[in-house]
Amino acid sequence: MSALLDIQGLNIRLGRRGPRLLRDVSLRVQRGEVHGLVGESGAGKSMIGKTIAGLLPPTVRQVSGTITLDGTDLSALGKHKRRRMIGARTAIIPQDPLSALNPCRRVGPQVTDRLVHILGWDRSRAEARALELFNEVSIRAPERVLRAYPHELSGGMRQRVLIAAAFAAEPELIIADEPTTALDVTVQRQILRLIADMQARHGTALLFVTHDMGVVAKICQSVSVLFAGTVVSQTPVEALFAGDGGHPYARALIQATPRYDAPDDSLLPVPPSIIEGLRHDIAAADAAWGNGHG
Amino acid sequence: MILQRPTPHGGTGMADLFTVRDLHLSLPDLNARPLFGAAPRIDILKGLNLTIPAGQVTGIVGESGSGKSTLGRCLIRLLEPTGGQIDFDGTDITHLGPARLAPMRRDLQMIFQDPMSSLNPRHTVGRIVADPLRVNGIDSAEARALEALDRVQLGRDFAGRYPHQLSGGQRQRVGIARAIALNPRFILCDEIVSGLDVSTQAQIMVLLENLVAEMKLTMAFISHDLSVIRRLCDTVVVLRAGEIVEQGPTPQVFDTPAHPYTAELRAAIPLPEIDAGWLHNPA
Numbered sequence: 001m002s003a004l005l006d007i008q009g010l011n012i013r014l015g016r017r018g019p020r021l022l023r024d025v026s027l028r029v030q031r032g033e034v035h036g037l038v039g040e041s042g043a044g045k046s047m048i049g050k051t052i053a054g055l056l057p058p059t060v061r062q063v064s065g066t067i068t069l070d071g072t073d074l075s076a077l078g079k080h081k082r083r084r085m086i087g088a089r090t091a092i093i094p095q096d097p098l099s100a101l102n103p104c105r106r107v108g109p110q111v112t113d114r115l116v117h118i119l120g121w122d123r124s125r126a127e128a129r130a131l132e133l134f135n136e137v138s139i140r141a142p143e144r145v146l147r148a149y150p151h152e153l154s155g156g157m158r159q160r161v162l163i164a165a166a167f168a169a170e171p172e173l174i175i176a177d178e179p180t181t182a183l184d185v186t187v188q189r190q191i192l193r194l195i196a197d198m199q200a201r202h203g204t205a206l207l208f209v210t211h212d213m214g215v216v217a218k219i220c221q222s223v224s225v226l227f228a229g230t231v232v233s234q235t236p237v238e239a240l241f242a243g244d245g246g247h248p249y250a251r252a253l254i255q256a257t258p259r260y261d262a263p264d265d266s267l268l269p270v271p272p273s274i275i276e277g278l279r280h281d282i283a284a285a286d287a288a289w290g291n292g293h294g
Numbered sequence: 295m296i297l298q299r300p301t302p303h304g305g306t307g308m309a310d311l312f313t314v315r316d317l318h319l320s321l322p323d324l325n326a327r328p329l330f331g332a333a334p335r336i337d338i339l340k341g342l343n344l345t346i347p348a349g350q351v352t353g354i355v356g357e358s359g360s361g362k363s364t365l366g367r368c369l370i371r372l373l374e375p376t377g378g379q380i381d382f383d384g385t386d387i388t389h390l391g392p393a394r395l396a397p398m399r400r401d402l403q404m405i406f407q408d409p410m411s412s413l414n415p416r417h418t419v420g421r422i423v424a425d426p427l428r429v430n431g432i433d434s435a436e437a438r439a440l441e442a443l444d445r446v447q448l449g450r451d452f453a454g455r456y457p458h459q460l461s462g463g464q465r466q467r468v469g470i471a472r473a474i475a476l477n478p479r480f481i482l483c484d485e486i487v488s489g490l491d492v493s494t495q496a497q498i499m500v501l502l503e504n505l506v507a508e509m510k511l512t513m514a515f516i517s518h519d520l521s522v523i524r525r526l527c528d529t530v531v532v533l534r535a536g537e538i539v540e541q542g543p544t545p546q547v548f549d550t551p552a553h554p555y556t557a558e559l560r561a562a563i564p565l566p567e568i569d570a571g572w573l574h575n576p577a
Contacts, residue, residue: 040491041462155358184357184518185562192564193573211491214564218572241568256496257566258521260548267525269500270493 002071003028004205005052005173010065011289012044012051012229021047021060022229023285029173029222034199034206036216036237038253039226045209047229049175052207053086054079063293070172087118091166093195095178097158101150108146111165119169133164137194156187160194167198174199177209192219213257217241225250227278230285248274311383311480311512312346312369318377319364338364340536341378346480346514351506353527353544354516355559360533362516366482369514370402371395383479400430403473407485409465413457419443420453423472430476442475443468445508446501463494467501474505484516499525520560524548532556 005028012022022044029035037045050056052067054074067074069089074082091114094100101110111133112126121129127146134142137160150158159179166174176195180188196219199206208220216223217237224234225247233240233247240246241254252270259266320335327333339361346352346369356362367373368380371387380388387398406412413422423442427435440450446467457465466486473481483502487495503526505511517523523530524544531541532555540553551557564572 040493185520186357186558189562189564189573196573212564213492213566217566217568218564238568241566253492254566256492258495258499258519258525259565260521260524260560260563261565263521263525266521267496267499269496 003068004031004070005029005207006066006068007048007052008066008068010048010051010067011063011293012047012056012060013063013293014060016061020063020229020286020289022051023282023289025065025229025231027224027231027234029205029207031172031205032199032203033221034196034208034219036220036223037207037209037226038211038213038216038223038250040211040253042228043226044229045211045226046177048226049092049177049207049209052175053090053092054082084118087114088169089171090173090175091169091171093159093162093166093174093176093179095181097155097162097182098150100162101158103150105149106146107148107150107153107161111146111161111168114165114169129168130164133168134161136167136198137161137164139164155183156191159183159187159191163191163194163198167202167204170202171204173205173207175207175209178211179208180215181210181212188215195219213254223250225253228282230278230282232278249278309348310345311348312344313381314342314344314346314369314378315381316378317342317365317368317375317380319361319368319373320376338536339368339375342533342536342538344531344538344541346512347529348479348512349510350528351511351513351515351526353523353530354514354533355518355520355523355530356533357518357559359535361536362518362533363484365533366404366484366514366516370404370480370482371398372404400426400476401479402482403476403478403480404482404484405466405469405473405486407489409462409469409489410457412469413465415457417456418453419448419455419457419460419468422457422468423453423475426472426476432476438475439471442471445474445505446471461494462490463497466490466494466498470498470501470505474509474511477509479512481511481513482516483513485518486515487522488517488519495522502526520548520563532559 008026010022010025011020013020025048037048039045051062077085108127108130111130115121115126115129116123130146131142134145139145139160180191183191210216220237222236223240224231227249233250235246240250252274255266255268256270257266317339318341319339320337322333323336324333342365354362354365364373368375375388379386420439424435424439427438432438440453443450443452448464448467487498490498515527527544529542530544530547532539534555539555540547547556551560
């Protein structure tokens with residue numbers, strides 16, 4: 001069976017002559033799996049998510065590459081059709097649940113907007129669906145939350161609302177952009193558990209963007225590691241965390257992650273030789289690519 | 295060379311620099327303010343007792359809203375407690391006014407979480423580090439600022455640059471340089487590595503460890519990340535909702551947590567290893 005999301009040779013650059021932000025990115029997300037997209041800030045994790053959703057800022061453009069969702073080449077669709085397809089079949093769980101919600105509107109309509117405007121449901125059916133989802137994500141007093149304003153909810157509660165909103169229209173793919181980074185560890189664990197449960201129950205594929213190797217280990221089935229807009233490795237999660245497996249850079253990121261159970265064998269800085277090696281390869285690839293794309 | 299100033303305790307490093315007794319702090323709850331009259335007060339800190347030993351790193355850990363930053367800001371008297379007592383090196387500083395505190399400020403330094411917003415974008419790195427030295431009337435401020443930049447492994451070339459020209463890790467090094475340049479008796483670090491990438495975080499932690507060892511710094515290190523605390527801190531204080539639930543030597547608190555909340559915090563950390571049960575285990 002073909003992959004649900006298939007990105008091939010994606011190149012994104014800043015302006016007409018600016019630097020490449022994504023370099024020949026290819027990755028596949030299978031139906032129903034959680035695929036981790038991991039890397040440090042500036043590696044292009046969020047850029048990939050934005051490209052899929054068609055949310056690139058106007059100064060950035062796609063130079064080449066294809067994005068295929070469930071067999072349909074998104075780049076071949078017109079703007080309107082693409083937006084409909086993205087809206088109906090994908091959803092986003094954002095990093096910052098407060099700025100993702102309009103502070104002047106009640107939570108309910110913000111959750112049901114997609115159902116009403118993209119799927120054409122009537123209000124009462126959409127509202128019933130929202131309540132059903134609120135129950136599923138363990139929101140107590142769902143009727144009250146539906147009528148609440150975002151500032152009346154805690155951070156964890158807002159993230160639950162957005163998870164409910166993401167799953168409401170039964171999308172095939174959810175892009176989760178660092179959904180737990182802003183949360184406390186104990187809340188993070190609850191939210192990760194919730195996302196994993198919802199994902200398994202609904203059979204949704206998840207593109208899980210994160211910088212935290214600990215989170216990757218707990219929730220992902222396969223992982224792409226990014227460095228400077230380049231996918232340096234794409235493996236099943238077991239291979240990444242197997243003692244000597246995986247790309248040296250991925251292994252270095254794991255060893256840089258602090259561990260309370262091994263204080264002296266964690267928090268190891270990434271060896272400069274690994275970074276230099278990657279930079280060298282990228283410079284060579286850029287030079288070769290630049291010859292064709294001036 | 296930055297001179298080590300002698301401490302009244304003969305520099306043995308074992309005496310308590312801070313002694314905090316029954317510390318209370320409450321703030322008016324402006325969200326619940328009635329139309330007339332005073333706003334009701336919320337208790338942020340509810341009677342904390344702790345000591346901060348000289349020459350050691352004390353970790354302060356807890357979730358958001360637990361009062362860890364408020365405690366830190368009371369220690370360096372950016373906030374005035376509403377009750378209890380804070381002794382700094384034998385002096386009661388609980389209610390000292392700005393004039394009495396001013397000469398003590400050079401000994402009570404702070405490194406901030408967000409290195410960008412804590413550095414003046416219009417000043418060069420050299421000026422950012424040297425200004426506190428000048429304010430405190432220290433001669434050869436420039437020379438000492440350059441020394442501090444060396445100590446944080448930025449190098450003197452950085453003195454002429456502006457904060458926007460630096461990476462996140464380099465900015466945090468400037469923040470550290472500014473704090474250590476004064477050779478203070480105490481440094482408060484409030485979540486100073488939580489905004490950094492893992493690889494940068496690792497470098498900054500190594501730098502801090504070296505500085506602590508070389509300069510015999512006394513620090514309070516606030517973090518929500520138990521793994522980072524475990525590496526750097528000698529003792530740890532666990533806060534929840536304005537109360538101390540547990541404190542003691544770091545290895546002891548981690549290996550045999552006495553309070554279920556500490557165990558819960560520890561269990562919630564996702565370690566970078568495959569563990570199928572982690573998501574669904576209770577606690």
